[in-house]
Amino acid sequence: MISASIENDAQIVWKNCLKVIRENISEQSFRTWFEPIIPYKLSGQKLVIQVPSQFFYEWLEDNYVQLLRKALDFSLGRDGQLEYSIVVDSGDKGNNKPPISLGAPNKPAPQKQQYQQEKPTTVNSPFVLRGLDNAQSESFLNRSYVFDNFIEGDCNRLARAASYAVAEKPSVTSFNPLMIYGGVGLGKTHLVQAIGNHIKANTADKFVLYVSSEKFTSQFINAIRNNSLQDFMAFYMQVDVLILDDVQFLSGKEKTQETFFHIFNHLHQSGKQIVMTSDRPPRDLEGMEDRLLSRFKWGLTADLQSPDLETRIAIIHKKTHDEGVEIDFEVIEYLAHCIDSNVRELEGVMISLIAQSSLTQRTIDLELAKRTLNHIVTESEKEVNIDSIVQVVTEHYQVRIADLKSKSRLRSIVIPRQVAMYLAKELTNLSLKAIGYNFGGRDHSTVIHAIQTVNDLMDTNTEMRDTVKKLLTQFKK
Ligand code: ADP
Ligand code: MG
Numbered sequence: 465m466i467s468a469s470i471e472n473d474a475q476i477v478w479k480n481c482l483k484v485i486r487e488n489i490s491e492q493s494f495r496t497w498f499e500p501i502i503p504y505k506l507s508g509q510k511l512v513i514q515v516p517s518q519f520f521y522e523w524l525e526d527n528y529v530q531l532l533r534k535a536l537d538f539s540l541g542r543d544g545q546l547e548y549s550i551v552v553d554s555g556d557k558g559n560n561k562p563p564i565s566l567g568a569p570n571k572p573a574p575q576k577q578q579y580q581q582e583k584p585t586t587v588n589s590p591f592v593l594r595g596l597d598n599a600q601s602e603s604f605l606n607r608s609y610v611f612d613n614f615i616e617g618d619c620n621r622l623a624r625a626a627s628y629a630v631a632e633k634p635s636v637t638s639f640n641p642l643m644i645y646g647g648v649g650l651g652k653t654h655l656v657q658a659i660g661n662h663i664k665a666n667t668a669d670k671f672v673l674y675v676s677s678e679k680f681t682s683q684f685i686n687a688i689r690n691n692s693l694q695d696f697m698a699f700y701m702q703v704d705v706l707i708l709d710d711v712q713f714l715s716g717k718e719k720t721q722e723t724f725f726h727i728f729n730h731l732h733q734s735g736k737q738i739v740m741t742s743d744r745p746p747r748d749l750e751g752m753e754d755r756l757l758s759r760f761k762w763g764l765t766a767d768l769q770s771p772d773l774e775t776r777i778a779i780i781h782k783k784t785h786d787e788g789v790e791i792d793f794e795v796i797e798y799l800a801h802c803i804d805s806n807v808r809e810l811e812g813v814m815i816s817l818i819a820q821s822s823l824t825q826r827t828i829d830l831e832l833a834k835r836t837l838n839h840i841v842t843e844s845e846k847e848v849n850i851d852s853i854v855q856v857v858t859e860h861y862q863v864r865i866a867d868l869k870s871k872s873r874l875r876s877i878v879i880p881r882q883v884a885m886y887l888a889k890e891l892t893n894l895s896l897k898a899i900g901y902n903f904g905g906r907d908h909s910t911v912i913h914a915i916q917t918v919n920d921l922m923d924t925n926t927e928m929r930d931t932v933k934k935l936l937t938q939f940k941k
Pocket of ligand 1: 620646652653779807
């Protein structure tokens with residue numbers, strides 16, 4: 465036991481360190497890397513801090529060593545020393561690591577400090593493993609998604625590093641569950657599949673399973689229908705590494721969530737690794753049960769941002785190179801400038817470009833790149849007519865076409881309907897009467913009111929402004 469007064473000193477010193485640290489890094493980094501640290505003790509000029517894992521320590525050393533030094537200078541002076549104590553992870557017992565310290569040179573090596581974390585109790589599965597051969601079980605992984613061809617950039621550094629740590633030591637890091645979130649086409653599936661592939665390549669006896677939330681849901685529904693829920697649960701509870709893609713799909717699906725909650729708890733308590741992806745941060749997952757959401761907070765949540773220019777250039781470079789095609793840097797730069805939304809789109813353009821060039825036996829030059837890009841951009845935009853407007857609006861708001869054209873006065877329907885009318889006025893030459901006719905036979909004054917409402921909302925509400933702007937871009941000019 466450490467006496468309270470010593471502990472208090474450590475806390476005071478660490479609090480001063482945190483003051484300096486907080487001023488120098490983003491809120492997100494602060495929360496991820498510094499909040500979990502526990503000031504352990506202070507002996508003389510040496511502060512011992514406890515970090516949750518080896519990976520955590522390495523990350524701090526790689527990325528924040530200067531900052532820590534600065535913080536230490538501030539709180540303890542130049543002679544201040546820092547020592548890390550790594551909480552020994554359950555799967556890593558016996559593998560004692562050397563003490564790690566950051567301090568003035570030529571100081572005697574600090575005492576080894578290792579503390580055992582209480583090991584989670586293992587819950588035995590009530591289900592019997594029916595001759596399941598882990599190594600041969602289908603993992604549903606795509607072999608082409610590996611770390612080697614995942615380009616690293618500022619936009620994905622934390623997510624990649626955490627994924628790699630999990631891949632190296634599934635369920636040993638503190639990243640359990642690991643939740644990767646980000647918009648479409650930013651590499652979520654690639655990254656989590658890379659984890660699966662890496663584990664499969666390194667350990668033959670782990671049952672790795674990749675499943676989309678959509679598939680999980682339909683399997684669950686089938687299991688209910690066929691009276692085989694027990695088998696379904698038993699199957700998932702045998703997984704060593706469960707990768708569940710696009711969990712936002714479970715929003716509002718209470719029964720599926722409940723089942724996943726049980727599987728999740730069982731796997732987590734048995735020391736199994738869980739990896740998930742979502743297109744939005746957990747706090748924005750509407751229709752997700754609180755108790756499930758709070759589980760997501762147990763591990764690490766890391767986001768993928770849109771790739772910055774350098775990363776886009778690196779991705780194009782690598783992909784074309786892998787295809788055996790060399791293109792001028794000028795062309796790469798042009799493409800990287802034009803396509804700034806997501807990686808999937810970037811890939812799409814490159815695939816057509818390479819196809820065009822081999823079909824026409826032309827080298828890929830700036831002109832071909834421009835032509836291909838023009839072609840693709842206009843192709844993906846929609847013809848303007850009532851049908852396409854209705855389609856775009858119903859997809860965005862997740863409402864049914866019939867509702868949009870119905871008499872419903874529900875706000876959740878009225879707003880999309882008004883936006884659709886607004887778009888029709890903006891984009892087509894149809895008369896107000898014709899527009900009204902197309903939305904459930906309304907008269908022209910209703911259409912005027914709708915347009916006015918949307919205009920007003922756009923003035924006062926940024927979300928509405930962004931939505932309308934985004935919807936407008938989906939149509940041909
Ligand atoms: P998401 O699941 O987030 O919608 P995907 O993982 O399907 O996105 O990625 C879309 C495409 O972009 C995939 O072909 C993937 O290989 C590629 N991709 C995404 N990010 C990267 C990256 N950082 N480096 C290389 N390829 C990437
Ligand atoms: Mg995906």
